[in-house]
Amino acid sequence: MVDAAPWWAVVTAPVLLAAFALCAIGYDAVLAAREAARPIRMTTPARPLLEVPRLLVSQPRRLPAPDALLWRTGVITVPVAAVLSTAVIPFGHVVVADLPVGVVWFNAMEVLTWAGLWMAGWGPNAVFSLVGGYRYVAQGLAYELPLMFALMTPAIRAQSLRVGDIAAAQSQVWFAVWMPVAFVVYLAGVLAFSFLGPFSYPVGQDIAGGLLGEASGVDRLLLSAGRWLLLAAGSAMAVPLFLGGGAGPVLPAWTWSAIKTLAVLALLVWVRRRLPVIRADRYVELAWVVLIPLTVLQALVPALVVLGGGR
Amino acid sequence: MSGLIATISLLGLALAGVGVLYGAAWWLRTTGVPIAARPFGAGLEPAEHAVSRFHVRWYPVTMLFLAFDMEMVFMYPWVRVISAVGPGAVIEMFTFLAVLLAGVVYAWREGALRWT
Amino acid sequence: MDLTAVLLKAVAARPRVLVTTLPGATPVRLAAERHLRSRDLPRAVTPADADVLLVAGTHDPGLEAALERLWQDMPAPRFRAHAASAGDVAAAIETACSHLADPSEQRAHERGGRSLPGEDQGGHDAPDHASPEGRAGDHSGQGGGGMAMPAGLPMAAQGPDRDGLMLDQLHVALGPLLADWPEGLILRLTLQGDVIQRAELSLPAPRRPPSAVPFWTEPWARAAAGEQVHAAEAARRRAAGHLDSMGRFLAVAGWQAAATTARRLRDELLGGAGAASVRPAAERFARQVGRSRTLSWLTRGLGRLSSADAVAAGIRGPAARADGDVPARYRLWLTAALEDLDRLEDRRLLDPAREEPPRGRLGGPPSPSTGLAGALPRLLEGAELGAARLIVASLDPDPDEWVAQPVESAHG
Numbered sequence: 074m075v076d077a078a079p080w081w082a083v084v085t086a087p088v089l090l091a092a093f094a095l096c097a098i099g100y101d102a103v104l105a106a107r108e109a110a111r112p113i114r115m116t117t118p119a120r121p122l123l124e125v126p127r128l129l130v131s132q133p134r135r136l137p138a139p140d141a142l143l144w145r146t147g148v149i150t151v152p153v154a155a156v157l158s159t160a161v162i163p164f165g166h167v168v169v170a171d172l173p174v175g176v177v178w179f180n181a182m183e184v185l186t187w188a189g190l191w192m193a194g195w196g197p198n199a200v201f202s203l204v205g206g207y208r209y210v211a212q213g214l215a216y217e218l219p220l221m222f223a224l225m226t227p228a229i230r231a232q233s234l235r236v237g238d239i240a241a242a243q244s245q246v247w248f249a250v251w252m253p254v255a256f257v258v259y260l261a262g263v264l265a266f267s268f269l270g271p272f273s274y275p276v277g278q279d280i281a282g283g284l285l286g287e288a289s290g291v292d293r294l295l296l297s298a299g300r301w302l303l304l305a306a307g308s309a310m311a312v313p314l315f316l317g318g319g320a321g322p323v324l325p326a327w328t329w330s331a332i333k334t335l336a337v338l339a340l341l342v343w344v345r346r347r348l349p350v351i352r353a354d355r356y357v358e359l360a361w362v363v364l365i366p367l368t369v370l371q372a373l374v375p376a377l378v379v380l381g382g383g384r
Numbered sequence: 385m386s387g388l389i390a391t392i393s394l395l396g397l398a399l400a401g402v403g404v405l406y407g408a409a410w411w412l413r414t415t416g417v418p419i420a421a422r423p424f425g426a427g428l429e430p431a432e433h434a435v436s437r438f439h440v441r442w443y444p445v446t447m448l449f450l451a452f453d454m455e456m457v458f459m460y461p462w463v464r465v466i467s468a469v470g471p472g473a474v475i476e477m478f479t480f481l482a483v484l485l486a487g488v489v490y491a492w493r494e495g496a497l498r499w500t
Numbered sequence: 501m502d503l504t505a506v507l508l509k510a511v512a513a514r515p516r517v518l519v520t521t522l523p524g525a526t527p528v529r530l531a532a533e534r535h536l537r538s539r540d541l542p543r544a545v546t547p548a549d550a551d552v553l554l555v556a557g558t559h560d561p562g563l564e565a566a567l568e569r570l571w572q573d574m575p576a577p578r579f580r581a582h583a584a585s586a587g588d589v590a591a592a593i594e595t596a597c598s599h600l601a602d603p604s605e606q607r608a609h610e611r612g613g614r615s616l617p618g619e620d621q622g623g624h625d626a627p628d629h630a631s632p633e634g635r636a637g638d639h640s641g642q643g644g645g646g647m648a649m650p651a652g653l654p655m656a657a658q659g660p661d662r663d664g665l666m667l668d669q670l671h672v673a674l675g676p677l678l679a680d681w682p683e684g685l686i687l688r689l690t691l692q693g694d695v696i697q698r699a700e701l702s703l704p705a706p707r708r709p710p711s712a713v714p715f716w717t718e719p720w721a722r723a724a725a726g727e728q729v730h731a732a733e734a735a736r737r738r739a740a741g742h743l744d745s746m747g748r749f750l751a752v753a754g755w756q757a758a759a760t761t762a763r764r765l766r767d768e769l770l771g772g773a774g775a776a777s778v779r780p781a782a783e784r785f786a787r788q789v790g791r792s793r794t795l796s797w798l799t800r801g802l803g804r805l806s807s808a809d810a811v812a813a814g815i816r817g818p819a820a821r822a823d824g825d826v827p828a829r830y831r832l833w834l835t836a837a838l839e840d841l842d843r844l845e846d847r848r849l850l851d852p853a854r855e856e857p858p859r860g861r862l863g864g865p866p867s868p869s870t871g872l873a874g875a876l877p878r879l880l881e882g883a884e885l886g887a888a889r890l891i892v893a894s895l896d897p898d899p900d901e902w903v904a905q906p907v908e909s910a911h912g
Contacts (some may be wrong), residue, residue: 134414282545358497365485369481
C-alpha cells in the first residue's frame with residue numbers, strides 16, 4: 074500500500090523527475106553519438122546539458138507585436154504541468170498526493186500541454202510557430218482518446234482511480250501482460266504529449282522548428298526541458314499503471330520503481346530515434362479508425378473480468 | 385499532509401523553479417537590451433502579422449472529439465461502480481461506446497478524418 | 501568573478517550553428533556537415549536558436565539581404581563565420597568558438613545589432629516584451645481593417661479558399677535560406693491554415709562570372725571536356741549524390757537517425773572508401789528505409805508525377821523514371837545508389853552520353869534542376885506545408901546547377 078505523503082516527498086518528486094529526464098537525455102546523446110560514429114566518452118551523455126548555460130546567457134529577442142503574456146504563460150505551462158503530474162505517481166511506497174482521482178489528475182495535467190503549446194505557438198506572432206501550435210492540437214485530437222482509454226483500462230480492472238490501488242491490483246500479474254494494447258497505446262501517448270520523436274510534428278524540421286522556432290533563452294529552455302520532463306513523468310506513470318508499481322523481489326520498492334521507470338524511458342528514447350515524424354493528417358485517421366476501436370475492445374476485457382468476479 | 389496542500393506546494397515549487405531560471409537568466413545574460421528581431425521567414429521579411437483566423441481544416445474532427453471526450457468524463461466515475469452495479473453497467477457503457485463508434489465510422493466514410 | 505564569462509566558455513564548447521550554404525557551394529556544405537557531425541556541434545534551424553552563422557560559399561549579392569536578415573535575428577552570444585572553401589570550415593568554426601567565449605566582445609557587438617533599417621516597432625519601447633498599451637493597440641488594429649499597422653505590418657487579408665469560403669490568407673516564403681532546402685530557391689506560398697493555395701517559384705540567377713561546375717555533375721563535365729574519367733568515379737559521385745538527397749529527404753521527414761546514416765555513408769563514399777567497407781552498411785540502410793512501412797504510409801500519394809508530365813517539365817533523371825509519388829522516388833534513389841556501389845571498381849571510361857549524373861542527363865539549358873523546380877508549383881498547390889517540404893525534398897533540385905555555367909560551354 075502507498076503511504077501518506079511525507080513533506081519531503083514534495084521536494085523529492087521534482088528532483089527525481091529531473092533526474093530521470095537527465096538520464097533520458099544522456100542516453101539519447103549516447104545513441105546520437107553512436108549513429109554519428111563519434112567516439113563515446115564519459116562526457117558524451119552530459120554534452121546536451123551545455124544547452125543550459127547557452128540559453129541562460131542568451132540576449133532577449135523582441136519580435137514585432139508578440140502576445141508576450143500568452144506566449145510566456147504557454148511556455149511555463151509545459152514544464153509545470155509535467156511536475157504537477159508527478160503528484161500522483163507513487164515511487165516505491167511514497168507518493169506526494171495519493172488522490173482518489175489520481176488517474177484523472179494525471180490525464181488533466183497532460184491535457185494542459187494542449188493549451189500551453191497552442192499558446193506558445195500563437196504568442197510569437199510568427200507563421201511557423203503558429204502552424205506548430207495548431208499542429209499540436211491536431212496531433213492531440215488523434216492521440217488523446219486512445220490514450221484516455223489506455224489510462225482507463227487498468228483503472229477498470231482495479232475499480233479505482235487511485236494510482237496506488239491500481240499498482241496494488243497487479244499483485245499476481247502485470248497489466249502490461251494482459252493489456253498489451255493499452256500499454257502500447259499508452260507509451261505512444263507518452264511520446265505524443267512530450268512531442269518527441271515520431272510525434273515531434275509540432276516542432277518539425279519541415280516548419281523550421283515550429284513552435285520552438287522563435288523561442289530563445291529561458292523560454293526555449295523551459296519548452297525543451299518540459300518535453301523531457303513530460304517523457305519522464307509519462308514513463309514513471311507507466312510503472313504503477315502497467316508494470317506492477319514498486320513490486321519486485323529482494324530489492325526495496327523504490328529501487329524497483331526506479332529500475333522500471335528507467336527501462337520504460339530507455340525504450341521510449343530508443344523508439345524516438347527509430348521512426349520518422351508522423352503527420353497528424355495521417356495519424357488522425359489511424360487513431361480514430363484503428364486505435365480507438367482497439368482500445369475500446371481492450372477496455373472491455375478488464376470490465377468482463379471484473380464482472381466475472383475477478384476481484 | 386493532505387492531497388490538496390501537497391499539490392499546491394508542488395505547484396509553488398515548480399513555479400519557484402521557473403522563477404529561479406528566469407532570474408538566473410536576467411542576472412547572467414550577456415546584455416539586457418533586446419535584439420529587435422523579425423519572425424523567421426527563411427531570410428525574407430514577413431509580409432503580414434501571422435496571428436490570423438487560422439483555417440483549421442480538421443474542424444470536423446474537433447466536433448467528433450468533443451462528443452467522445454464528454455463521454456469519457458462519464459466513464460471515470462463508472463470505473464468505480466462496475467461490480468456494484470453489475471452486468472448492466474458494462475452492457476450500457478459499451479453499447480453507448482458502440483453507438484459513438486458507429487458515429488465515428490459514419491464520419492470516417494464521409495471523409496471527416498481526412499483534410500488534405 | 502564573472503560568471504557570464506564562464507558560461508560563455510560553455511557556449512563556445514557546443515554552439516549551435518546555422519549553416520547557410522550559398523548556391524554553388526556544395527563541397528563547403530558537405531565539409532561543414534561532416535565537421536559539425538564529428539565534433540557534436542548541433543545545427544540550428546532558425547536564427548533564434550543559433551550562436552554561429554556559418555556562411556558556406558563565396559559572396560553572393562542575391563542572397564546578401566537574406567543573410568543579413570538571419571544575422572540580425574540572432575541573439576547574442578553570436579558570431580558570423582565564413583568558409584569560402586571546404587578547407588576553411590574547421591578554421592571558421594574554431595574562430596567562431598573563440599569569439600563566442602570572449603565576454604567583452606559578446607557584450608559589445610550586440611548593441612550594434614539593435615538598430616534595424618526602417619524599423620518601426622509601433623511604439624513598443626518596453627525592453628523585454630510588448631507593453632500593455634502596445635498590445636491593446638494591436639487588437640484595435642485587427643478590427644480597424646488596415647488603418648492601424650501594428651509594428652509596421654498589415655494584418656492578414658482574406659481570399660477565397662477551395663470551397664469558396666472567404667478566409668484569412670498568410671503569405672510565407674519557403675527559401676531562400678532554409679535548413680535542408682535547395683538554397684536560393686524561393687517558393688512564395690499563399691497559405692490558408694497550413695494548406696498551400698498558390699505557390700510562386702523563383703530561382704537564383706546564373707552568376708556572372710559563372711561559378712564552378714556543379715559538384716554532383718563534375719565527373720561528367722570533365723568527361724565532356726575531353727578528360728579521361730573512369731566510370732567508377734562517376735558511379736561513386738552519383739551514389740553519393742543520391743545518398744545526399746536521401747539525407748535531406750529523411751531530415752525533412754523527421755527521421756534524424758536515418759538521415760545521419762545517409763550522410764555518413766555519403767561522406768565515406770566521397771572520402772574514397774571501398775565498396776567492401778560501405779556495402780554492408782548501405783544495404784542495411786536501404787533495407788531499413790526502403791522497406792519502412794511507416795515512411796511509405798506517411799508519404800504515399802504525395803507529389804504524384806507521371807513520367808510523361810515529368811518529361812514535359814524538362815525532368816530527365818530518376819524523378820522522371822520513378823513515375824509516381826514520393827515513395828517511388830526515394831526507393832529509386834536507394835536502388836540506384838546500391839547499383840552504383842557495384843561499380844566502384846569499374847575501370848572503363850565514362851561516356852557522358854550513356855550515363856547520367858544524379859539528376860539526369862546534362863546538355864542544353866534548362867538544366868535538370870530547373871526542370872525539377874519548374875514542376876514544383878503545380879505539385880504543391882493543395883498540399884499541406886509538411887507534405888510540400890517532402891515533395892520538394894523528394895525531387896531535390898541542385899542549386900549549383902542554377903548558378904553554374906551550362907555544360908556545353910565547358911567544351912571550349
